[in-house]
Amino acid sequence: MKPLDPRLLRHARATRSMLVASAALGTAVGVAVVAQAWVIATAVSRVIQRGSGEALAPLVLALAAIVTVRALLVWMQEVVSRRASASVKSSLRRQLVRAAATSGDDALARTRRSEVAALAIGGLDALDDYFGKYLPQLVLAVVVPVIVVAQLGLVDVTAAVTVVLTLPLIPVFMALVGRTTEASNRSRWRALSRLSHHFLDVIEGMPTLRSFGRGAAQVQQVRISTDRYRSTTMATLRIAFLSSLVLELLATLSVALVAVGVGLRLVDGGLDLRTGLFVIVLAPEAYLPLRQVGAHYHASAAGVAAADAALAILESPSSHLGGSERVPTSGGPxxxxxxxxxxxxxxxxxxxxxxxxxxxxxxxxxxxxxxxxxxxxxxxxxxxxxxxxxxxxxxxxxxxxxxxxxxxxxxxxxxxxxxxxxxxxxxxxxxxxxxxxxxxxxxxxxxxxxxxxxxxxxxxxxxxxxxxxxxxxxxxxxxxxxxxxxxxxxxxxxxxxxxxxxxxxxxxxxxxxxxxxxxxxxxxxxxxxxxxxxxxxxxxxxxx
Amino acid sequence: MNELVRVLRLGRSGRGRLALAVCAGVGATGAAVALAGVSAWLIARAAERPPVLYLMVAIVAVRAFGLSRGVLRYVERLAGHDAAFRVLADVRATVVDRLARLLPGGARAMSRGEMTARFVGDVDGLLDLWVRVVLPGAVAGVVAIASVVAMALILPVAGVVLATTLVLAGVVAPAVASRWSATAQRTIAPDRGEYQRRVLEVLDGAAELTVLGRLDERLDELDRLDGSLRRAEARTSFAAGIGSAIAVVAAGAAIVGSLWFGAAAIERGDLGGPAFAVIVLLPFAVHEAVGALAPVAAALPGLRVSARRVCEVIDAPDPVAEPAESADLPDGPIGLEIRGLRAGWPGGPMVLDGVDLAVAAGTTVAIVGPSGAGKSTLAAALVRFIDPTAGTIVVTGAECSVDTRTVVGDELRRDMGWCTQDAHVFDSTLRANLALADPAADDGAILAALTGARLGSFVASLPEGLDTMVGEHGRALSGGERQRLGLARLLLADPRIVVFDEPTEHLDDDTARAVMHDLLDATAGRTVIVITHRTDLLRGVDRVVALRDGRLVEPAEVPTAANLVCGAPTDAGAPSACRSSIGGPDR
CATH class of the missing domain: 3.40.50.300 (P-loop containing nucleotide triphosphate hydrolases)
Structure with a gap:
């Protein structure tokens, strides 16, 4: 599964500007995260070292300002991605409806029209969460770790190296686990849609089933088939969820390693308290966006499926009829x-x-x-x-x-x-x-x-x-x-x-x-x- | 709200797993919070340069929390999904159980396509309620309370600050997000409804509009509607992020508050350096878990609609009142007698208003009338998908007669076959489609039924025979073949009375003629009621009556009827009842 289909960029311009805006906002988020960690580390170390809250007020004000900026950035990101989603849906809908309405009148055209109708009146709404949650998070997952690691490198090379060593492992492990589970994932989606299809078939056929006294028997049938689906799905999920297990393990372990390392060097006197605090506040932020990408897996899968369906229709060749001559009119009937x-x-x-x-x-x-x-x-x-x-x-x-x-x-x-x-x-x-x-x-x-x-x-x-x-x-x-x-x-x-x-x-x-x-x-x-x-x-x- | 609670209660068998998932989740999130707190303590304590031995417990704890979070999260996700699927099975079974009592009578108000699409979407959507709302909500709640207690033990005022900000992030922010999402749905609903209606109209009439030269102007008009839908959606975007923004502000406020009050406590000498670091850095991790609730809450209004629709089905009243004990139908040939029947679909008008008809055993009666005259209502009342509001339907035998309301529906339908224009063909094999009429039937019986329905040579021509898949809605079959499949199913069930409801609808003229002929031919000797608006196909019918204004009358023009009889019962005295317990409620 590709995270972002390049065809989507081609067919829906709004995607491009949204990605640019998201990258800008993501950079701002990264800077705000670093600034916030710096202010907190400074404030805490100053209070501990001086044993009093003197000169704390400016730092608290700065922190309040940074928090306000972060809240604004979160809000702007939502506005940008919702608007982008509305534009992308609108532009896909227009193209789809035009393509389907002008595709002549054979069996293929008629099936296509019913597909387009389903997409246009609701199917494309899956793009809301894809644009609203998944894509911005994906951008953050690329931008924020870079900024955070660069900043860590400036103050504490050891911590930065720990993070740099583990961070790339996450996508690598995810890709590995992803590859082994891709086939089973796909068959799981198929099984789920088969299950829904069976359920629909039973409901649609209920009058017929009842007329043969088989209505009540379906309750057990539906239970059995759902249970069977559950046990096969759980078998694949045990492997599929390994990817997030690896991710969580690497993230928390490396944060723990950084914290222990920083602690030991503080004891040695190789590091001052402010730097130590700065590092342990900042280190988890490098992993946070990546972990949240995983949480929006469903949003991405549904969005990609909807986009795929739309793009498949838009990119399939359509036969355009006719030339440019006029119908002869003079000479008789x-x-x-x-x-x-x-x-x-x-x-x-x-x-x-x-x-x-x-x-x-x-x-x-x-x-x-x-x-x-x-x-x-x-x-x-x-x-x-x-x-x-x-x-x-x-x-x-x-x-x-x-x-x-x-x-x-x-x-x-x-x-x-x-x-x-x-x-x-x-x-x-x-x-x-x-x-x-x-x-x-x-x-x-x-x-x-x-x-x-x-x-x-x-x-x-x-x-x-x-x-x-x-x-x-x-x-x-x-x-x-x-x-x-x-x-x-x-x-x-x-x-x-x-x-x-x-x-x-x-x-x-x-x-x-x-x-x-x-x-x-x-x-x-x-x-x-x-x-x-x-x-x-x-x-x-x-x-x- | 109560609809959500009600559907949550439906998922009984998932509870154990859900509890496990919540425990593992609390462990995982708790480990994350503890990791933040212990590392803060470790750093601040280390800066005081104590002997390393003093730090060993903290170092071990940091590593242990680091390891356990991932493992516990894995357990949480697996148990959570397992629980969700168990719940899905429960909800689906409940819905099917209700529909098995309601359809087709009890849920007439919805179109079939709408209803079915809704059930799949709604029921699957309720999975989200468990995995995305209940589970994270419970986990965040437990961890939040534990963290507040821990903070309060270190510095009471810090506990108060954390509790306040957590309420802001975990209650106010989700409420705002949920409210926004409900408002947004309402804002775009009119544009959306209009757009959907028009897009279906244009796609439906695309070919004709092309020939009429009007497609382009319609598409332009659609683009304008699309534009106003897009603008309506864009308008709602301004409020979209407010919930998440509140959660961010709350997390910041927690840290600011801890800094401020913690510094004051240090000044007073109430708090040590390491403890101060803990109360400043711990709120981060708690808010990370609680802040995730706001975006999730945006899904609540949609889930509530789904839950309400599922509850509607569960609460819909039974269209028929089944007797506690089923009476037996008379032995031997049976006929029907309808007296003063008034009936209608639940919630609809009384479309039948005093129907009288007697059908002698072994005869074929046709009921004709324009669409909307109540013909299908009559068929549904005959096979007891709905109960009459007045009058009786009596099965008459040689020695006695039985009011159908004293017979359990499934028992009655064993001897009262029902075959309609839209008899459902299941997406399965030919064999499975027939066997539902008689699960015990062997291939010989199935083939005999198919031959009786004139499908013998068709099946013989199929390379896979009875194992041939017929496709969704029997798409691999022609209209005539589908109708004959319905007939074969009926022959296999072998009922003594057969009700055909518009059996030739959607068929072209020649096929309709052939199918009608074969239907009547194959069921000759049984008691047959054919309901149709096609008066031209009724060769070989014993009697024809017309349904008009809710009553049966003598038809004005029926070209092929052998003998026309008016709708009143012909035999005078009703035969005695079979058993003493028998008799309709209003006898």
Whole structure:
């Protein structure tokens, strides 16, 4: 596990400035620690040697001032790292959402979108503790020991040498133990997520389990699997915690060695009391930040996992579609020809569609039928310019004009000529009018009413719907999407299973509206599972 | 606060280990404090240049404390984690035990995804309560009190100073940090909620918004929301470090106070040099342990929310009242009779308002109606996931009849199969998914059930057969295969009455047709109730009734029904009860 992924610096600028600020604050902390030790050693030795508190007031004031500065530094560090965390999360979220939203429409894109949604609405919050606790501590662990050891070297070389000899041993031992436990650590994380997954599976399936009288039996099952996880985990933890054992042992032992050495040299007269006190106050400070890094192990592991997930998505290649040509418009209605179009799917041997060839002319309604898995949805995605075919070509021509390959057309321009009614249409939270205006932002009330009438939908324009339009029936949602498509006055209208499972009234109004679009000159493609649903089409092509 | 205490009480079996962990922790932290104190004494005493022999005890003690801290810390961490996992097992078992009584009826208010995600997160999060809050808190508390006593023995006023600053660092600072974190959550909650809603909307509709040419403006809008969320988070940062800063000030104040009062004591001759060094340097080490509590306390508000949600589940009332002793169902073929049934999900409206229906043994009845008409509520009431608020559901046999409320739910469901659109497929093998219906079933019985559900050739085509993993939520299966798996499970359990709740939802037309046909075919001869909104798939059903406004009525248009019967019971006199103890509460 890398403590800080360099990719994070690349994708989130705020990380860099935060590290710089942390280094500055860490240096200030180091200086304050040394100053505080010096003031305390001076004050204590002066009081002991003089047997009175005279001339103590300035030292006490100085100490109070140093403590105030240290408190301020702690506070500033929190402010800096919280703000950095907010910025990093924000910048990762923006990039992730953009990458996921524009990644086309295949199975991979859809899984990616659900991953991004999970990260954006909570997963990235693991970075709060990573930035707030772990990284600043890591910076302190690098900066403070250097300052402390340098200062020790100035006053007492023997003590400095003791610390210098043990200090590097800590990262070395930690790395050694870390390497032997890395694999088991990883399998422990896996086991924990398997355990959580099992628990989730049991809860989700509880109604099913109860219906077979197996609900109560799960209590014992969950207990057994958690216990089994505990015993395997404890076996690895016994080794994993050795790293912190070594760390603690080295830290306290060397502090003890320094203290005993200083004590003996004081007896010999080789050292004065002030220096001795200074050394024993300062020596533990060299180890403190390192020990605290270990305490934030969980914060770091969760943060690194979240950052990894985000960066893996950002760094994976995405296929960007399209060229810069414009869709031909003069010459007559648009005709779209597919020639030998194939789309490959990972995990499936056969492409679907497999060498599909089809031409849709303006003014006609073409039906496309085929069983599940024959590639209807992929063909629609290709036609809509949401993904490119793996083989074959799609050409667009206006009347008898020269055809142009869809791959060379600017996707944004192509989308201005296309309307799409999906089986599960997108309905945004807002009014019915808001939803219709997604089709044409300039549409006025009269046009919107006319579009709703055309699909036989008696919804008030100012009626509000919630997320996903749940309060509308499936038929209403699809008719709303159809009305929205009408407002686009598109050259190609694609209806993907738009009538599946609908009542006869809804189905008829959608088919009627599709026919009207063709009569206006649009090329209409109706996709359905069963050829029977395509009775309204001029001709039916079967994919399979 | 009491929610936290309540969930802490759940973890009974971790207590021994936790006590061990606290002891080891006290030893480790105590060793660190003692190390600081003894080394201070050693240095100050050494400066007086006594014979080295006078220092030997201190030298040995310093080395011993140095060694023991590391070892004891190791023991503390191991015992603490062991305790935490034991607690996790307890909490999980308690939650599962409650859910085994509640689901699906008692926890209807939450969506399933939300609920499950919450339970895993909440329950795992409560581990933190033990390892990061209770353990360090207990250790710091014990060490703090011991140190204050030790200081007071050397110089009473120094003990008072240390006690005051420790209260500041160990009580005030954590309270401030915890309060900040609660306020911060509240501050960002509105921006966060709005952002989350919008991001899901945009990601959900990304493809369509692309084609509509509206994706960019939506993304820009999302960026603006993101910006205001970032600013809200940044605003809360100013208060974030105050708790930790207070702890630093408290540690400094302890040293300043010790210096001041110690110097005065030296002047008076009450205190020697070495003892003075001890009271100045000891507070450092104590505050190191106590100061760590403030950042931890920031996690408390979140843990409290988790604890509250776990308690909500534990406190949720049972949706059904189980009888003390279960009545037996009649032998032989059984039917159903529903009279004046009123029911609804707990906390929800009464969606069923006077349902009457008689289903003769061995017949198939379809109940149709639009979504939201209460069809699933009826199914849940039939299999006793919820109790009726009025009316009765009676299992009718040849000689007697039994009110379902007198039969323990698990016993009833042995003979009242339930198969839904979302019958859960577990992330395991095909065999394990079937065997839960009958743990004693051998491969022959399992294969027979699969064949009955028309999955025989599918299983035969799998290289690993029954050992094939079906994936999370049965992802490796098609929708139709998942539904047939549910049917096979039902056939293996072999109930006399079967309730299908929307068995063809989420399936495409052809698959829905085939699955419905096979369901009815495979369960022919049993008493079957099919609940669906698809009126076009009901070929071969004996009767069709419609659910409207909470009552069963004669459907207006059912194309394929053989004979239509209105929802009233057809037979006049109810058969006598099987046993004297039997009879519904309101008979």
């Amino acid at each position: 648009l005709a779209i020809s597919l020639d030998g179009v194939s789309v490959d799917h990972t995990g499936r041997g056969r492409p679907a569609p497999d060498r599909a060839t089809l031409t849709i002319h303006g003014g006609e309604v073409v039906g496309l039928a085929g069983p599940s898995g024959s590639g209807k949805s992929s063909l629609v995605s290709v036609l809509l310019g949401l993904r490119s075919p793996d083989r074959g070509s799609i050409r667009v021509a206006a009347g008898s004009g020269a055809p142009i390959d869809l791959g060379e057309v600017d996707p944004a321009d192509w989308h201005r000529h296309v309307a799409w009614v999906d089986q599960h249409p997108f309905v945004c939270a807002g009014t019915i009018a808001d939803n219709l205006r997604l089709g044409d932002s300039a549409a006025d009330v009269v046009e919107m009413r006319r579009a709703l009438e055309a699909v036989g939908l008696g919804l008030a324009l100012d009626r509000t719907v919630g997320d996903g339009g749940d309060e509308l029936s499936a038929g209403e949602r699809r008719r709303l999407a159809m009305a929205r498509a009408l407002l686009r006055r598109a050259d190609l209208v694609v209806l993907d299973e738009a009538t599946a499972g609908l009542d006869t009234v809804s189905e008829a109004s959608i088919v009627r509206a599709a026919r009207a679009e063709a009569d206006r000159g649009a090329a209409v493609l109706m996709v359905a599972h069963r050829p029977a649903a395509l009775a309204g089409a001029d001709r039916v092509v079967v994919l399979g």
